Amino acid sequence: MRSQHKIAAMLLGIFMSLMAPAALANLLSEDGAVKSEYMEVQRDSEVYSLIGEHVIPVGEVKRGQLLKVFPADAEYYEFKFGQGIGFIDKGDVKSSSKSRKLKDELGELKKPLTNQNLITSRPINVYIAADNKSEIFGVLEENLRYPIIGKLKDRLNNTWYEVNIGERLGYVSELDSEIDTGIPVLTYHHMLKNEENKRFRNTSTTTSDAAFSNQMTYLKRAGYDTISLYQLEAYLKNQINLPGKVVVLTFDDGLKSVYRYAYPVLKNYGFRATAFVISSRIKRHPQKWNPDALQFMSISELREIQDVFDIQTHTHFLHRFDNKRRPVLLSRSLHNIEFDLERSRRALSQFNPHILYLAYPFGGYNQNGIQAAKDAGLHMALTTVQGKVKPGDNLFTLKRLYILRTDSIPTMAERIANKPSAPVTQSPIE
Structure with a gap:
């Protein structure tokens, strides 16, 4: 495994040419020319993204989870992360042989954004259901703004925020994050x-x-x-x-x-x-x-x-x-x-x-x-x-x-x- 510093340096060099929002949008487009597939994460894997002007670790995806990834020429795959792109080491994922049907692949993810974001003040868990006893999909690092695609209440009337990470529907408890009130x-x-x-x-x-x-x-x-x-x-x-x-x-x-x-x-x-x-x-x-x-x-x-x-x-x-x-x-x-x-x-x-x-x-x-x-x-x-x-x-x-x-x-x-x-x-x- 490469060191965190080597990964960050590599991604930063690549992203110096990808600062323009249009370039980010082009990378995420699925116009037929870009092939994508769901792949299985082989170990708890650190993921990176461009946040502001810095490529930094933004969280972790747990072993056994699936991500919809896009091929890249470098030693990583790209996936949807917030309003931009996330990166995961190619050695940390592989094509899944499971006949696994994703209940969260369609439907909820097609809803329009509500123009609301959550803010993390500490590392927080993202669950695969609106229940903190459910399986953990991954972790979002502290000091992130992340778009919310929906909200719901659980049986105890607690609010959960729906988020899209790698075309997977995840759930974040309102007790673990804050709603973004805006940039000063x-x-x-x-x-x-x-x-x-x-x-x-x-x-x-x-x-x-x-x-x-x-x-x-x-x-x-x-x-x-x-x-x-x-x-x-x-x-x-x-x-x-x-x-x-x-x-x-x-x-x-x-x-x-x-x-x-x-x-x-x-x-x-x-x-x-x-x-x-x-x-x-x-x-x-x-x-x-x-x-x-x-x-x-x-x-x-x-x-x-x-x-x-x-x-x-x-x-x-x-x-x-x-x-x-x-x-x-x-x-x-x-x-x-x-x-x-x-x-x-x-x-x-x-x-x-x-x-x-x-x-x-x-x-x-x-x-x-x-x-x-x-x-x-x-x-x-x-x-x-x-x-x-x-x-x-x-x-x-x-x-x-x-x-x-x-x-x-x-x-x-x-x-x-x-x-x-x-x-x-x-x-x-x-």
């Missing part, structure tokens, strides 16, 4: 040291550098991964697997303070983030630092942060209020918004040729704003309505969460933890 997308704007913050003390969206550093330290120590909006989009479309503990970090406006204070912290921790930039306010040359002014990043500063930040649009000229103190986007025609978004995409193309995501200025949006984003070819748009996001949400009215400088770390931990968010309609105005 955190929002930041301005950042200053406490001692230099004289003008923006009463601005709730201005965060102290110390508070931000403490928040990122918490995320790192608590085991959270930061994911990109590209990964979030694929997950919301049921195309990839993600860990249980993930967050998205977003920064609105493109302020110089983010370059000065947030960028070094994020880079130190190996985190990634998205900068929603007001493209008309990009400076040709870096400005001398002035904590009493709201300064914007220059061309060179935006280029420098791109090892951490993905650049996306916060519109071109629409980040302002009208004479009624409402976001000006709300009073603009569909054509005007479309024109602005196209102008912003052209201006930002020097940093990123793939401008696919929008943060509405001040969180203000209406049907014209949504339609303009779609017509402009954008894939998602984010609001400032508070809450988390999950598959099934409208991709053009996605919620976010604010973590303020006055919030303690326990408050932050509570807000991003896997539990329902408090019903708050709108976050503070930028």
Whole structure:
């Protein structure tokens, strides 16, 4: 048997070319060209999958169980695992000589997904029936999000979640896992040291550098991964697997303070983030630092942060209020918004040729704003309505969460933890 490290290294090398969701979907297709068969697992066998950007052990399938596998050129077979592909060593399975009829092969597995997922906080058993005294099919590792294809109650009125692993119907007890309440997308704007913050003390969206550093330290120590909006989009479309503990970090406006204070912290921790930039306010040359002014990043500063930040649009000229103190986007025609978004995409193309995501200025949006984003070819748009996001949400009215400088770390931990968010309609105005 090869070592775990050798298997993981081999799979990681192969999957560097399979990061695109389309590639994953193609591997799983059964269009007649891909032959699959149920094979019997010969020993308790560790299985792997691509979770986020890492090929990791994701569980175990027990000896004697059957999996529907797809042939591969390497030393493993592929099988359906969540929204992606699982891998099992070819030496651990063989064609079954049993005339064994799978009661769970058809019927239940044909039901559509409910756009719900479970989260594992520890290794959990997957049973072949909704009974913890039934045969164990396998084990799911901790820190996984896994799609649920159905729910049922047992004779004691306990809830069981139905899952599909290798085209086998498995059952997970609600006592062993949690229902996924969504991925937190955190929002930041301005950042200053406490001692230099004289003008923006009463601005709730201005965060102290110390508070931000403490928040990122918490995320790192608590085991959270930061994911990109590209990964979030694929997950919301049921195309990839993600860990249980993930967050998205977003920064609105493109302020110089983010370059000065947030960028070094994020880079130190190996985190990634998205900068929603007001493209008309990009400076040709870096400005001398002035904590009493709201300064914007220059061309060179935006280029420098791109090892951490993905650049996306916060519109071109629409980040302002009208004479009624409402976001000006709300009073603009569909054509005007479309024109602005196209102008912003052209201006930002020097940093990123793939401008696919929008943060509405001040969180203000209406049907014209949504339609303009779609017509402009954008894939998602984010609001400032508070809450988390999950598959099934409208991709053009996605919620976010604010973590303020006055919030303690326990408050932050509570807000991003896997539990329902408090019903708050709108976050503070930028």
